[in-house]
Amino acid sequence: MxxxxxxxxxxxxxxxxxxxxxxxxxxxxxxxxxxxxxxxxxxxxxxxxxxxxxxxxxxxxxxxxxxxxxxxxxxxxxLTHSSFKAQMTTWAKDEVQTMLKKEDTLKEILEKFQIDVTSTSIQGHVSQWVKHRYELVMNEYRGNTIEELLTPELREKADRGVDQAAAHIQASIESYFRSEEGKEKVAALIDNYLDNQGFLGNMISSFMGPDGLTERIYPLILKYVSDQEMEDWLETMLHTEKDKLLTKRVEWFEEQIGREALGTKLGELVAHALPVEQWMGRTVKDWTSPYEEKILHTFVPAAVDHISELLxxxxxxxxxxxxxxxxxxxxxxxxxxxxxxxxxxxxxxxxxxxxxxxxxxxxxxxxxxxxxxxxxxx
Structure with a gap:
Protein backbone atom coordinates (compact mmCIF):
# COMPACT_ATOMS: atom_id res chain seq x y z
CA MET A 1 0.00 0.00 0.00
CA LEU A 79 -1.18 45.63 -59.78
CA THR A 80 -0.84 44.15 -63.27
CA HIS A 81 -3.02 41.07 -62.67
CA SER A 82 -6.13 40.97 -64.84
CA SER A 83 -8.48 40.15 -61.95
CA PHE A 84 -7.17 43.09 -59.89
CA LYS A 85 -7.58 45.43 -62.87
CA ALA A 86 -11.13 44.14 -63.40
CA GLN A 87 -11.99 44.78 -59.74
CA MET A 88 -10.45 48.26 -59.85
CA THR A 89 -12.27 49.06 -63.10
CA THR A 90 -15.62 48.00 -61.62
CA TRP A 91 -14.99 50.03 -58.46
CA ALA A 92 -13.82 53.07 -60.46
CA LYS A 93 -16.89 52.90 -62.73
CA ASP A 94 -19.22 52.85 -59.72
CA GLU A 95 -17.46 55.79 -58.09
CA VAL A 96 -17.27 57.82 -61.30
CA GLN A 97 -20.91 57.12 -62.15
CA THR A 98 -21.94 58.34 -58.69
CA MET A 99 -19.98 61.53 -59.26
CA LEU A 100 -21.45 62.03 -62.74
CA LYS A 101 -25.00 61.79 -61.37
CA LYS A 102 -24.51 64.59 -58.84
CA GLU A 103 -26.93 67.49 -58.98
CA ASP A 104 -24.44 69.95 -57.51
CA THR A 105 -23.69 72.94 -59.71
CA LEU A 106 -20.16 73.92 -60.63
CA LYS A 107 -20.49 76.94 -58.36
CA GLU A 108 -21.54 74.77 -55.39
CA ILE A 109 -18.64 72.37 -55.94
CA LEU A 110 -16.15 75.24 -55.99
CA GLU A 111 -17.69 76.61 -52.78
CA LYS A 112 -17.31 73.19 -51.10
CA PHE A 113 -13.60 73.33 -51.81
CA GLN A 114 -13.57 76.94 -50.56
CA ILE A 115 -12.57 78.26 -53.98
CA ASP A 116 -13.89 81.80 -54.34
CA VAL A 117 -14.77 82.04 -58.02
CA THR A 118 -17.35 84.40 -59.56
CA SER A 119 -18.36 85.02 -63.14
CA THR A 120 -16.77 88.47 -62.94
CA SER A 121 -13.44 87.08 -61.77
CA ILE A 122 -13.49 84.39 -64.47
CA GLN A 123 -14.23 86.98 -67.15
CA GLY A 124 -11.40 89.13 -65.80
CA HIS A 125 -8.96 86.20 -65.94
CA VAL A 126 -10.11 85.25 -69.44
CA SER A 127 -9.74 88.85 -70.61
CA GLN A 128 -6.21 89.09 -69.20
CA TRP A 129 -5.29 85.69 -70.68
CA VAL A 130 -6.53 86.66 -74.15
CA LYS A 131 -4.70 89.97 -73.94
CA HIS A 132 -1.51 88.21 -72.86
CA ARG A 133 -1.79 85.65 -75.66
CA TYR A 134 -2.46 88.44 -78.14
CA GLU A 135 0.73 90.21 -77.06
CA LEU A 136 2.76 87.00 -77.36
CA VAL A 137 1.47 86.33 -80.87
CA MET A 138 1.87 89.92 -82.01
CA ASN A 139 5.42 90.13 -80.66
CA GLU A 140 6.27 87.30 -83.01
CA TYR A 141 4.49 88.63 -86.11
CA ARG A 142 4.41 92.40 -85.60
CA GLY A 143 7.45 93.03 -87.81
CA ASN A 144 6.19 90.90 -90.72
CA THR A 145 4.27 92.16 -93.71
CA ILE A 146 0.85 90.73 -94.49
CA GLU A 147 2.26 89.23 -97.68
CA GLU A 148 4.88 87.29 -95.70
CA LEU A 149 2.21 85.79 -93.49
CA LEU A 150 -0.07 84.66 -96.28
CA THR A 151 0.32 81.18 -97.67
CA PRO A 152 0.02 80.65 -101.45
CA GLU A 153 -3.48 79.28 -100.91
CA LEU A 154 -4.54 82.36 -98.93
CA ARG A 155 -2.95 84.65 -101.52
CA GLU A 156 -4.95 82.91 -104.24
CA LYS A 157 -8.12 83.24 -102.19
CA ALA A 158 -7.41 86.96 -101.69
CA ASP A 159 -7.03 87.46 -105.44
CA ARG A 160 -10.30 85.63 -106.10
CA GLY A 161 -11.96 87.69 -103.39
CA VAL A 162 -10.82 90.94 -105.02
CA ASP A 163 -12.21 89.79 -108.38
CA GLN A 164 -15.51 88.85 -106.76
CA ALA A 165 -15.60 92.17 -104.91
CA ALA A 166 -15.07 94.06 -108.17
CA ALA A 167 -17.89 92.16 -109.86
CA HIS A 168 -20.15 92.75 -106.85
CA ILE A 169 -19.39 96.47 -106.76
CA GLN A 170 -20.08 96.82 -110.49
CA ALA A 171 -23.34 94.88 -110.15
CA SER A 172 -24.38 97.07 -107.20
CA ILE A 173 -23.58 100.27 -109.09
CA GLU A 174 -25.44 99.08 -112.16
CA SER A 175 -28.42 98.01 -110.10
CA TYR A 176 -28.50 101.39 -108.38
CA PHE A 177 -28.37 103.40 -111.59
CA ARG A 178 -31.06 101.23 -113.21
CA SER A 179 -33.42 101.93 -110.31
CA GLU A 180 -35.76 104.93 -110.19
CA GLU A 181 -33.73 106.34 -107.34
CA GLY A 182 -30.57 106.15 -109.43
CA LYS A 183 -32.22 107.75 -112.43
CA GLU A 184 -33.55 110.55 -110.25
CA LYS A 185 -30.11 111.03 -108.75
CA VAL A 186 -28.57 111.41 -112.23
CA ALA A 187 -31.25 113.94 -113.20
CA ALA A 188 -30.69 115.87 -109.99
CA LEU A 189 -26.93 115.96 -110.57
CA ILE A 190 -27.39 117.21 -114.16
CA ASP A 191 -29.89 119.88 -113.09
CA ASN A 192 -27.58 120.99 -110.29
CA TYR A 193 -24.66 121.16 -112.70
CA LEU A 194 -26.62 123.23 -115.25
CA ASP A 195 -27.87 125.58 -112.56
CA ASN A 196 -24.30 126.30 -111.53
CA GLN A 197 -23.21 127.14 -115.09
CA GLY A 198 -25.17 130.39 -115.31
CA PHE A 199 -26.15 131.64 -118.78
CA LEU A 200 -24.53 128.68 -120.57
CA GLY A 201 -26.41 126.23 -118.43
CA ASN A 202 -29.72 128.03 -118.98
CA MET A 203 -29.12 128.09 -122.72
CA ILE A 204 -28.38 124.33 -122.85
CA SER A 205 -31.37 123.60 -120.65
CA SER A 206 -33.73 125.71 -122.77
CA PHE A 207 -32.34 124.25 -125.98
CA MET A 208 -32.61 120.57 -124.99
CA GLY A 209 -35.58 120.76 -122.63
CA PRO A 210 -35.68 119.89 -118.87
CA ASP A 211 -35.27 116.14 -119.41
CA GLY A 212 -33.45 116.12 -122.69
CA LEU A 213 -29.91 116.11 -121.33
CA THR A 214 -30.79 113.41 -118.78
CA GLU A 215 -32.30 111.20 -121.48
CA ARG A 216 -29.11 111.52 -123.52
CA ILE A 217 -26.59 111.05 -120.68
CA TYR A 218 -28.43 108.37 -118.64
CA PRO A 219 -28.05 105.55 -121.24
CA LEU A 220 -24.36 106.37 -121.54
CA ILE A 221 -23.94 106.04 -117.78
CA LEU A 222 -25.76 102.70 -117.80
CA LYS A 223 -23.60 101.48 -120.67
CA TYR A 224 -20.40 102.52 -118.90
CA VAL A 225 -21.20 100.99 -115.49
CA SER A 226 -22.22 97.68 -117.13
CA ASP A 227 -19.32 97.55 -119.58
CA GLN A 228 -16.37 95.14 -119.24
CA GLU A 229 -14.08 98.14 -119.11
CA MET A 230 -15.71 99.22 -115.86
CA GLU A 231 -15.15 95.75 -114.35
CA ASP A 232 -11.53 95.71 -115.50
CA TRP A 233 -10.94 99.15 -114.00
CA LEU A 234 -12.45 98.12 -110.68
CA GLU A 235 -10.37 94.94 -110.58
CA THR A 236 -7.18 96.85 -111.40
CA MET A 237 -7.90 99.48 -108.75
CA LEU A 238 -8.78 96.94 -106.05
CA HIS A 239 -5.77 94.77 -106.84
CA THR A 240 -3.54 97.83 -106.62
CA GLU A 241 -4.95 98.74 -103.22
CA LYS A 242 -4.71 95.13 -102.11
CA ASP A 243 -1.03 94.94 -103.10
CA LYS A 244 -0.35 98.15 -101.18
CA LEU A 245 -1.99 96.72 -98.06
CA LEU A 246 -0.07 93.45 -98.39
CA THR A 247 3.23 95.34 -98.21
CA LYS A 248 2.20 96.95 -94.92
CA ARG A 249 3.59 95.47 -91.73
CA VAL A 250 1.24 94.01 -89.14
CA GLU A 251 2.20 96.74 -86.69
CA TRP A 252 0.89 99.37 -89.14
CA PHE A 253 -2.62 97.93 -88.96
CA GLU A 254 -2.24 97.64 -85.18
CA GLU A 255 -1.26 101.30 -84.91
CA GLN A 256 -4.23 102.37 -87.01
CA ILE A 257 -6.61 100.74 -84.53
CA GLY A 258 -4.59 101.32 -81.36
CA ARG A 259 -2.21 98.70 -79.98
CA GLU A 260 -3.27 98.79 -76.34
CA ALA A 261 -6.93 99.28 -77.12
CA LEU A 262 -6.93 96.35 -79.54
CA GLY A 263 -5.56 93.83 -77.03
CA THR A 264 -7.82 95.07 -74.23
CA LYS A 265 -10.93 95.16 -76.42
CA LEU A 266 -10.24 91.71 -77.84
CA GLY A 267 -9.91 90.29 -74.33
CA GLU A 268 -13.12 91.97 -73.20
CA LEU A 269 -15.05 90.75 -76.24
CA VAL A 270 -13.96 87.15 -75.73
CA ALA A 271 -14.63 87.29 -71.97
CA HIS A 272 -18.12 88.73 -72.36
CA ALA A 273 -18.94 86.35 -75.19
CA LEU A 274 -18.49 83.38 -72.83
CA PRO A 275 -21.70 82.38 -70.97
CA VAL A 276 -19.82 82.08 -67.66
CA GLU A 277 -22.87 82.60 -65.45
CA GLN A 278 -24.74 79.90 -67.31
CA TRP A 279 -21.79 77.52 -67.02
CA MET A 280 -21.52 78.13 -63.27
CA GLY A 281 -25.20 77.26 -62.85
CA ARG A 282 -25.02 73.92 -64.67
CA THR A 283 -24.87 70.73 -62.63
CA VAL A 284 -22.24 68.02 -62.92
CA LYS A 285 -24.90 65.80 -64.48
CA ASP A 286 -25.66 68.44 -67.12
CA TRP A 287 -21.98 68.78 -67.98
CA THR A 288 -21.22 65.06 -68.19
CA SER A 289 -24.45 63.42 -69.42
CA PRO A 290 -23.52 63.67 -73.14
CA TYR A 291 -20.21 61.95 -72.44
CA GLU A 292 -21.23 59.51 -69.68
CA GLU A 293 -21.03 56.34 -71.79
CA LYS A 294 -17.67 57.29 -73.24
CA ILE A 295 -16.30 58.20 -69.81
CA LEU A 296 -17.46 54.95 -68.18
CA HIS A 297 -16.63 52.51 -70.95
CA THR A 298 -13.58 54.11 -72.56
CA PHE A 299 -11.92 56.64 -70.30
CA VAL A 300 -12.21 54.78 -66.95
CA PRO A 301 -10.77 51.41 -68.16
CA ALA A 302 -7.97 53.24 -69.98
CA ALA A 303 -7.25 55.32 -66.86
CA VAL A 304 -7.15 52.20 -64.65
CA ASP A 305 -4.72 50.48 -67.06
CA HIS A 306 -2.54 53.57 -67.23
CA ILE A 307 -2.51 54.06 -63.46
CA SER A 308 -1.76 50.36 -62.85
CA GLU A 309 1.18 50.47 -65.26
CA LEU A 310 2.41 53.74 -63.78
CA LEU A 311 2.22 52.43 -60.19
Whole structure:
Protein backbone atom coordinates (compact mmCIF):
# COMPACT_ATOMS: atom_id res chain seq x y z
CA MET A 1 0.00 0.00 0.00
CA UNK A 2 2.84 2.33 0.83
CA UNK A 3 4.42 1.56 -2.55
CA UNK A 4 1.24 2.43 -4.46
CA UNK A 5 0.85 5.63 -2.50
CA UNK A 6 4.46 6.52 -3.26
CA UNK A 7 3.95 5.90 -6.94
CA UNK A 8 0.81 8.10 -7.11
CA UNK A 9 2.45 10.81 -5.04
CA UNK A 10 5.50 10.97 -7.29
CA UNK A 11 3.33 10.87 -10.41
CA UNK A 12 1.18 13.72 -9.01
CA UNK A 13 4.15 15.79 -7.94
CA UNK A 14 5.87 15.31 -11.34
CA UNK A 15 2.69 16.17 -13.25
CA UNK A 16 2.16 19.27 -11.10
CA UNK A 17 5.74 20.41 -11.58
CA UNK A 18 5.64 19.76 -15.36
CA UNK A 19 2.30 21.53 -15.85
CA UNK A 20 3.23 24.51 -13.68
CA UNK A 21 6.63 24.80 -15.37
CA UNK A 22 5.12 24.92 -18.89
CA UNK A 23 2.34 27.26 -17.75
CA UNK A 24 4.91 29.56 -16.16
CA UNK A 25 7.10 29.43 -19.26
CA UNK A 26 4.13 30.45 -21.43
CA UNK A 27 3.30 33.36 -19.14
CA UNK A 28 6.95 34.43 -19.06
CA UNK A 29 6.74 35.02 -22.80
CA UNK A 30 4.76 38.20 -21.99
CA UNK A 31 5.00 38.82 -18.24
CA UNK A 32 6.09 40.78 -16.46
CA UNK A 33 5.62 43.65 -18.87
CA UNK A 34 8.39 45.72 -17.26
CA UNK A 35 11.64 44.99 -15.45
CA UNK A 36 11.39 44.53 -11.68
CA UNK A 37 14.17 46.02 -9.57
CA UNK A 38 15.10 45.50 -5.95
CA UNK A 39 17.30 48.45 -5.24
CA UNK A 40 19.81 48.55 -8.07
CA UNK A 41 19.39 44.85 -8.78
CA UNK A 42 17.12 43.73 -11.61
CA UNK A 43 15.39 40.45 -11.08
CA UNK A 44 16.35 37.89 -13.72
CA UNK A 45 13.83 37.03 -16.45
CA UNK A 46 12.18 40.45 -16.05
CA UNK A 47 10.63 41.75 -18.16
CA UNK A 48 9.20 38.84 -20.15
CA UNK A 49 10.79 37.58 -23.35
CA UNK A 50 8.58 39.49 -25.81
CA UNK A 51 8.61 42.83 -23.91
CA UNK A 52 12.37 42.50 -23.48
CA UNK A 53 12.91 41.77 -27.19
CA UNK A 54 10.15 44.02 -28.51
CA UNK A 55 12.52 46.46 -30.24
CA UNK A 56 14.52 43.67 -31.84
CA UNK A 57 11.30 41.91 -32.80
CA UNK A 58 10.05 45.15 -34.37
CA UNK A 59 13.21 45.50 -36.45
CA UNK A 60 13.04 41.90 -37.64
CA UNK A 61 9.35 42.18 -38.48
CA UNK A 62 10.02 45.36 -40.48
CA UNK A 63 12.73 43.61 -42.49
CA UNK A 64 10.59 40.52 -42.97
CA UNK A 65 7.62 42.55 -44.25
CA UNK A 66 9.74 44.43 -46.81
CA UNK A 67 12.02 41.57 -47.86
CA UNK A 68 9.55 38.67 -47.89
CA UNK A 69 5.93 39.85 -47.63
CA UNK A 70 5.36 43.23 -49.30
CA UNK A 71 8.02 42.93 -52.00
CA UNK A 72 8.07 45.14 -55.12
CA UNK A 73 7.69 42.06 -57.31
CA UNK A 74 4.63 40.87 -55.39
CA UNK A 75 2.96 44.27 -55.48
CA UNK A 76 3.81 44.63 -59.19
CA UNK A 77 2.23 41.26 -59.97
CA UNK A 78 -0.89 42.27 -58.02
CA LEU A 79 -1.18 45.63 -59.78
CA THR A 80 -0.84 44.15 -63.27
CA HIS A 81 -3.02 41.07 -62.67
CA SER A 82 -6.13 40.97 -64.84
CA SER A 83 -8.48 40.15 -61.95
CA PHE A 84 -7.17 43.09 -59.89
CA LYS A 85 -7.58 45.43 -62.87
CA ALA A 86 -11.13 44.14 -63.40
CA GLN A 87 -11.99 44.78 -59.74
CA MET A 88 -10.45 48.26 -59.85
CA THR A 89 -12.27 49.06 -63.10
CA THR A 90 -15.62 48.00 -61.62
CA TRP A 91 -14.99 50.03 -58.46
CA ALA A 92 -13.82 53.07 -60.46
CA LYS A 93 -16.89 52.90 -62.73
CA ASP A 94 -19.22 52.85 -59.72
CA GLU A 95 -17.46 55.79 -58.09
CA VAL A 96 -17.27 57.82 -61.30
CA GLN A 97 -20.91 57.12 -62.15
CA THR A 98 -21.94 58.34 -58.69
CA MET A 99 -19.98 61.53 -59.26
CA LEU A 100 -21.45 62.03 -62.74
CA LYS A 101 -25.00 61.79 -61.37
CA LYS A 102 -24.51 64.59 -58.84
CA GLU A 103 -26.93 67.49 -58.98
CA ASP A 104 -24.44 69.95 -57.51
CA THR A 105 -23.69 72.94 -59.71
CA LEU A 106 -20.16 73.92 -60.63
CA LYS A 107 -20.49 76.94 -58.36
CA GLU A 108 -21.54 74.77 -55.39
CA ILE A 109 -18.64 72.37 -55.94
CA LEU A 110 -16.15 75.24 -55.99
CA GLU A 111 -17.69 76.61 -52.78
CA LYS A 112 -17.31 73.19 -51.10
CA PHE A 113 -13.60 73.33 -51.81
CA GLN A 114 -13.57 76.94 -50.56
CA ILE A 115 -12.57 78.26 -53.98
CA ASP A 116 -13.89 81.80 -54.34
CA VAL A 117 -14.77 82.04 -58.02
CA THR A 118 -17.35 84.40 -59.56
CA SER A 119 -18.36 85.02 -63.14
CA THR A 120 -16.77 88.47 -62.94
CA SER A 121 -13.44 87.08 -61.77
CA ILE A 122 -13.49 84.39 -64.47
CA GLN A 123 -14.23 86.98 -67.15
CA GLY A 124 -11.40 89.13 -65.80
CA HIS A 125 -8.96 86.20 -65.94
CA VAL A 126 -10.11 85.25 -69.44
CA SER A 127 -9.74 88.85 -70.61
CA GLN A 128 -6.21 89.09 -69.20
CA TRP A 129 -5.29 85.69 -70.68
CA VAL A 130 -6.53 86.66 -74.15
CA LYS A 131 -4.70 89.97 -73.94
CA HIS A 132 -1.51 88.21 -72.86
CA ARG A 133 -1.79 85.65 -75.66
CA TYR A 134 -2.46 88.44 -78.14
CA GLU A 135 0.73 90.21 -77.06
CA LEU A 136 2.76 87.00 -77.36
CA VAL A 137 1.47 86.33 -80.87
CA MET A 138 1.87 89.92 -82.01
CA ASN A 139 5.42 90.13 -80.66
CA GLU A 140 6.27 87.30 -83.01
CA TYR A 141 4.49 88.63 -86.11
CA ARG A 142 4.41 92.40 -85.60
CA GLY A 143 7.45 93.03 -87.81
CA ASN A 144 6.19 90.90 -90.72
CA THR A 145 4.27 92.16 -93.71
CA ILE A 146 0.85 90.73 -94.49
CA GLU A 147 2.26 89.23 -97.68
CA GLU A 148 4.88 87.29 -95.70
CA LEU A 149 2.21 85.79 -93.49
CA LEU A 150 -0.07 84.66 -96.28
CA THR A 151 0.32 81.18 -97.67
CA PRO A 152 0.02 80.65 -101.45
CA GLU A 153 -3.48 79.28 -100.91
CA LEU A 154 -4.54 82.36 -98.93
CA ARG A 155 -2.95 84.65 -101.52
CA GLU A 156 -4.95 82.91 -104.24
CA LYS A 157 -8.12 83.24 -102.19
CA ALA A 158 -7.41 86.96 -101.69
CA ASP A 159 -7.03 87.46 -105.44
CA ARG A 160 -10.30 85.63 -106.10
CA GLY A 161 -11.96 87.69 -103.39
CA VAL A 162 -10.82 90.94 -105.02
CA ASP A 163 -12.21 89.79 -108.38
CA GLN A 164 -15.51 88.85 -106.76
CA ALA A 165 -15.60 92.17 -104.91
CA ALA A 166 -15.07 94.06 -108.17
CA ALA A 167 -17.89 92.16 -109.86
CA HIS A 168 -20.15 92.75 -106.85
CA ILE A 169 -19.39 96.47 -106.76
CA GLN A 170 -20.08 96.82 -110.49
CA ALA A 171 -23.34 94.88 -110.15
CA SER A 172 -24.38 97.07 -107.20
CA ILE A 173 -23.58 100.27 -109.09
CA GLU A 174 -25.44 99.08 -112.16
CA SER A 175 -28.42 98.01 -110.10
CA TYR A 176 -28.50 101.39 -108.38
CA PHE A 177 -28.37 103.40 -111.59
CA ARG A 178 -31.06 101.23 -113.21
CA SER A 179 -33.42 101.93 -110.31
CA GLU A 180 -35.76 104.93 -110.19
CA GLU A 181 -33.73 106.34 -107.34
CA GLY A 182 -30.57 106.15 -109.43
CA LYS A 183 -32.22 107.75 -112.43
CA GLU A 184 -33.55 110.55 -110.25
CA LYS A 185 -30.11 111.03 -108.75
CA VAL A 186 -28.57 111.41 -112.23
CA ALA A 187 -31.25 113.94 -113.20
CA ALA A 188 -30.69 115.87 -109.99
CA LEU A 189 -26.93 115.96 -110.57
CA ILE A 190 -27.39 117.21 -114.16
CA ASP A 191 -29.89 119.88 -113.09
CA ASN A 192 -27.58 120.99 -110.29
CA TYR A 193 -24.66 121.16 -112.70
CA LEU A 194 -26.62 123.23 -115.25
CA ASP A 195 -27.87 125.58 -112.56
CA ASN A 196 -24.30 126.30 -111.53
CA GLN A 197 -23.21 127.14 -115.09
CA GLY A 198 -25.17 130.39 -115.31
CA PHE A 199 -26.15 131.64 -118.78
CA LEU A 200 -24.53 128.68 -120.57
CA GLY A 201 -26.41 126.23 -118.43
CA ASN A 202 -29.72 128.03 -118.98
CA MET A 203 -29.12 128.09 -122.72
CA ILE A 204 -28.38 124.33 -122.85
CA SER A 205 -31.37 123.60 -120.65
CA SER A 206 -33.73 125.71 -122.77
CA PHE A 207 -32.34 124.25 -125.98
CA MET A 208 -32.61 120.57 -124.99
CA GLY A 209 -35.58 120.76 -122.63
CA PRO A 210 -35.68 119.89 -118.87
CA ASP A 211 -35.27 116.14 -119.41
CA GLY A 212 -33.45 116.12 -122.69
CA LEU A 213 -29.91 116.11 -121.33
CA THR A 214 -30.79 113.41 -118.78
CA GLU A 215 -32.30 111.20 -121.48
CA ARG A 216 -29.11 111.52 -123.52
CA ILE A 217 -26.59 111.05 -120.68
CA TYR A 218 -28.43 108.37 -118.64
CA PRO A 219 -28.05 105.55 -121.24
CA LEU A 220 -24.36 106.37 -121.54
CA ILE A 221 -23.94 106.04 -117.78
CA LEU A 222 -25.76 102.70 -117.80
CA LYS A 223 -23.60 101.48 -120.67
CA TYR A 224 -20.40 102.52 -118.90
CA VAL A 225 -21.20 100.99 -115.49
CA SER A 226 -22.22 97.68 -117.13
CA ASP A 227 -19.32 97.55 -119.58
CA GLN A 228 -16.37 95.14 -119.24
CA GLU A 229 -14.08 98.14 -119.11
CA MET A 230 -15.71 99.22 -115.86
CA GLU A 231 -15.15 95.75 -114.35
CA ASP A 232 -11.53 95.71 -115.50
CA TRP A 233 -10.94 99.15 -114.00
CA LEU A 234 -12.45 98.12 -110.68
CA GLU A 235 -10.37 94.94 -110.58
CA THR A 236 -7.18 96.85 -111.40
CA MET A 237 -7.90 99.48 -108.75
CA LEU A 238 -8.78 96.94 -106.05
CA HIS A 239 -5.77 94.77 -106.84
CA THR A 240 -3.54 97.83 -106.62
CA GLU A 241 -4.95 98.74 -103.22
CA LYS A 242 -4.71 95.13 -102.11
CA ASP A 243 -1.03 94.94 -103.10
CA LYS A 244 -0.35 98.15 -101.18
CA LEU A 245 -1.99 96.72 -98.06
CA LEU A 246 -0.07 93.45 -98.39
CA THR A 247 3.23 95.34 -98.21
CA LYS A 248 2.20 96.95 -94.92
CA ARG A 249 3.59 95.47 -91.73
CA VAL A 250 1.24 94.01 -89.14
CA GLU A 251 2.20 96.74 -86.69
CA TRP A 252 0.89 99.37 -89.14
CA PHE A 253 -2.62 97.93 -88.96
CA GLU A 254 -2.24 97.64 -85.18
CA GLU A 255 -1.26 101.30 -84.91
CA GLN A 256 -4.23 102.37 -87.01
CA ILE A 257 -6.61 100.74 -84.53
CA GLY A 258 -4.59 101.32 -81.36
CA ARG A 259 -2.21 98.70 -79.98
CA GLU A 260 -3.27 98.79 -76.34
CA ALA A 261 -6.93 99.28 -77.12
CA LEU A 262 -6.93 96.35 -79.54
CA GLY A 263 -5.56 93.83 -77.03
CA THR A 264 -7.82 95.07 -74.23
CA LYS A 265 -10.93 95.16 -76.42
CA LEU A 266 -10.24 91.71 -77.84
CA GLY A 267 -9.91 90.29 -74.33
CA GLU A 268 -13.12 91.97 -73.20
CA LEU A 269 -15.05 90.75 -76.24
CA VAL A 270 -13.96 87.15 -75.73
CA ALA A 271 -14.63 87.29 -71.97
CA HIS A 272 -18.12 88.73 -72.36
CA ALA A 273 -18.94 86.35 -75.19
CA LEU A 274 -18.49 83.38 -72.83
CA PRO A 275 -21.70 82.38 -70.97
CA VAL A 276 -19.82 82.08 -67.66
CA GLU A 277 -22.87 82.60 -65.45
CA GLN A 278 -24.74 79.90 -67.31
CA TRP A 279 -21.79 77.52 -67.02
CA MET A 280 -21.52 78.13 -63.27
CA GLY A 281 -25.20 77.26 -62.85
CA ARG A 282 -25.02 73.92 -64.67
CA THR A 283 -24.87 70.73 -62.63
CA VAL A 284 -22.24 68.02 -62.92
CA LYS A 285 -24.90 65.80 -64.48
CA ASP A 286 -25.66 68.44 -67.12
CA TRP A 287 -21.98 68.78 -67.98
CA THR A 288 -21.22 65.06 -68.19
CA SER A 289 -24.45 63.42 -69.42
CA PRO A 290 -23.52 63.67 -73.14
CA TYR A 291 -20.21 61.95 -72.44
CA GLU A 292 -21.23 59.51 -69.68
CA GLU A 293 -21.03 56.34 -71.79
CA LYS A 294 -17.67 57.29 -73.24
CA ILE A 295 -16.30 58.20 -69.81
CA LEU A 296 -17.46 54.95 -68.18
CA HIS A 297 -16.63 52.51 -70.95
CA THR A 298 -13.58 54.11 -72.56
CA PHE A 299 -11.92 56.64 -70.30
CA VAL A 300 -12.21 54.78 -66.95
CA PRO A 301 -10.77 51.41 -68.16
CA ALA A 302 -7.97 53.24 -69.98
CA ALA A 303 -7.25 55.32 -66.86
CA VAL A 304 -7.15 52.20 -64.65
CA ASP A 305 -4.72 50.48 -67.06
CA HIS A 306 -2.54 53.57 -67.23
CA ILE A 307 -2.51 54.06 -63.46
CA SER A 308 -1.76 50.36 -62.85
CA GLU A 309 1.18 50.47 -65.26
CA LEU A 310 2.41 53.74 -63.78
CA LEU A 311 2.22 52.43 -60.19
CA UNK A 312 3.86 49.18 -61.27
CA UNK A 313 6.82 51.06 -62.76
CA UNK A 314 7.14 53.32 -59.70
CA UNK A 315 6.47 50.77 -56.94
CA UNK A 316 10.11 50.36 -55.88
CA UNK A 317 10.63 54.09 -55.55
CA UNK A 318 7.33 54.48 -53.69
CA UNK A 319 8.24 51.73 -51.22
CA UNK A 320 11.63 53.34 -50.67
CA UNK A 321 9.99 56.70 -50.04
CA UNK A 322 7.37 55.18 -47.73
CA UNK A 323 10.04 53.34 -45.67
CA UNK A 324 7.71 50.47 -44.87
CA UNK A 325 10.21 48.71 -42.63
CA UNK A 326 10.41 51.78 -40.40
CA UNK A 327 6.62 52.08 -40.33
CA UNK A 328 6.24 48.43 -39.28
CA UNK A 329 9.02 48.81 -36.70
CA UNK A 330 7.43 51.94 -35.20
CA UNK A 331 4.00 50.32 -35.06
CA UNK A 332 5.32 47.14 -33.39
CA UNK A 333 7.37 49.14 -30.90
CA UNK A 334 4.31 51.23 -30.01
CA UNK A 335 2.03 48.18 -29.73
CA UNK A 336 0.88 47.44 -26.17
CA UNK A 337 2.24 44.13 -24.90
CA UNK A 338 -0.97 43.35 -22.97
CA UNK A 339 -2.96 43.70 -26.19
CA UNK A 340 -0.46 41.49 -28.01
CA UNK A 341 -0.76 38.90 -25.23
CA UNK A 342 -4.53 39.05 -25.42
CA UNK A 343 -4.44 38.58 -29.20
CA UNK A 344 -1.97 35.67 -29.11
CA UNK A 345 -3.77 33.90 -26.28
CA UNK A 346 -7.10 34.48 -27.96
CA UNK A 347 -5.82 32.72 -31.08
CA UNK A 348 -3.66 30.00 -29.46
CA UNK A 349 -5.27 29.46 -26.05
CA UNK A 350 -6.16 25.85 -26.88
CA UNK A 351 -2.63 25.06 -28.09
CA UNK A 352 -1.08 26.61 -24.96
CA UNK A 353 -3.39 24.50 -22.77
CA UNK A 354 -2.27 21.42 -24.65
CA UNK A 355 1.38 22.41 -24.01
CA UNK A 356 0.56 22.74 -20.30
CA UNK A 357 -1.15 19.33 -20.30
CA UNK A 358 1.80 17.84 -22.18
CA UNK A 359 4.15 19.22 -19.50
CA UNK A 360 1.97 17.65 -16.81
CA UNK A 361 1.93 14.33 -18.71
CA UNK A 362 5.69 14.32 -19.13
CA UNK A 363 6.14 15.33 -15.49
CA UNK A 364 3.83 12.49 -14.41
CA UNK A 365 5.71 9.99 -16.55
CA UNK A 366 9.01 11.18 -15.08
CA UNK A 367 7.49 10.84 -11.57
CA UNK A 368 6.37 7.29 -12.39
CA UNK A 369 9.87 6.45 -13.63
CA UNK A 370 11.39 7.89 -10.48
CA UNK A 371 8.96 5.90 -8.28
CA UNK A 372 9.87 2.67 -10.07
CA UNK A 373 13.57 3.40 -9.65
CA UNK A 374 13.12 4.17 -5.94
CA UNK A 375 11.09 1.00 -5.34
CA UNK A 376 13.47 -1.15 -7.35
CA UNK A 377 16.63 0.12 -5.70
CA UNK A 378 15.09 1.12 -2.37
Missing amino acids: NSVLLIFMMIGIGALIGGLTNSLAIKMLFRPYRAIHIGNYRLPFTPGLIPKRQQELAQQLGKMVVNHLLTPEGIRRK SSKVEGMMTQLRLSEIVQEEVEAFQVDRLEEMVLGISRREFKMITYLGALLGGMIGLLQAIIVLFFG
